[in-house]
Amino acid sequence: MKPTLGVRPLELRDYFTKSEEEPIPHSDATTNAVPPVNASQISPLPDGIELQVVRTIAPKTYATLPDGDRGIRELYFNALRKAGDGDLVYIENQYFFDHGVISEIHEAAERGAKVILVLSWKPDEGTLPGYVEDVLEKIANYQGESRLVSKHRNVAILTLGNSRPDPRMAGRIIYSETYIHSKTLAVIGRDWAIMTGGSANIAFTSMWFHSEMNVAFADRSRVVNWVAQLWSEHLKASLDTTNALIAKPGDALNFFREQAIRNKAAMDKSLKPEGCVYYRAETDFPPRAFAGIDIGSVLRP
Numbered sequence: 655m656k657p658t659l660g661v662r663p664l665e666l667r668d669y670f671t672k673s674e675e676e677p678i679p680h681s682d683a684t685t686n687a688v689p690p691v692n693a694s695q696i697s698p699l700p701d702g703i704e705l706q707v708v709r710t711i712a713p714k715t716y717a718t719l720p721d722g723d724r725g726i727r728e729l730y731f732n733a734l735r736k737a738g739d740g741d742l743v744y745i746e747n748q749y750f751f752d753h754g755v756i757s758e759i760h761e762a763a764e765r766g767a768k769v770i771l772v773l774s775w776k777p778d779e780g781t782l783p784g785y786v787e788d789v790l791e792k793i794a795n796y797q798g799e800s801r802l803v804s805k806h807r808n809v810a811i812l813t814l815g816n817s818r819p820d821p822r823m824a825g826r827i828i829y830s831e832t833y834i835h836s837k838t839l840a841v842i843g844r845d846w847a848i849m850t851g852g853s854a855n856i857a858f859t860s861m862w863f864h865s866e867m868n869v870a871f872a873d874r875s876r877v878v879n880w881v882a883q884l885w886s887e888h889l890k891a892s893l894d895t896t897n898a899l900i901a902k903p904g905d906a907l908n909f910f911r912e913q914a915i916r917n918k919a920a921m922d923k924s925l926k927p928e929g930c931v932y933y934r935a936e937t938d939f940p941p942r943a944f945a946g947i948d949i950g951s952v953l954r955p
Contacts, residue, residue: 739767743841749777756803768903772813837851838884849880888931917929
């Protein structure tokens, strides 16, 4: 069964070769800075895949699109609504405070889908935007679905960390967070899959007001291959292992959970972890200022 993405079609090459919505001009705008290109001048790649462009455009940004465009949010909804028992939902994102998307994640988990979320530990920590984002996420957590998602039997909310030998003490390991800036959604069924990535966060600002663009595709073999490679890096596991996990979403969820527990235990003892996966809420990474290392002493010969 070939899934439908469910939003207004727009081929990637068309997005860059013609203007469906002319932007409202600014005083410093220039015209005809680049000679126009026709779609016929761009040859399809022999091993290419079919893509769909989806966007967020704020209202009144373009004269011919006064109500804006919320195609990315619509795509998230459509993909998550297809997920059920035996399916896998994998998400990487910087933020997590769009109530509608969180609600659809909860509904997918209720239908039996296994959901693995890899999120930034503390987005933009120590900055004004970071403070605002933290408040917005706390507000989102007051919504019933957000609390239910975080404790759901079919959901794991995780983050990633780095580890390296401590130059000051033999046998000791230093830990630091891996800042998640990716915006990836993959939903993998038994005979279908949908994946999207681009600039949009799971945040109502990205889904409603900011100018964002994602691409989406439904080539199952490529979706599985992409997720398997990501997991191989995050779990420090072979591609054979990660492909086998994708084929059994329940085993994948347990594998991530169990490694997160073991990695936290290793962190508590300053030992080398198995991989890079940690529970987001239960992990306390050092401050971002080089994890407490005196950089001068490391760089001195």
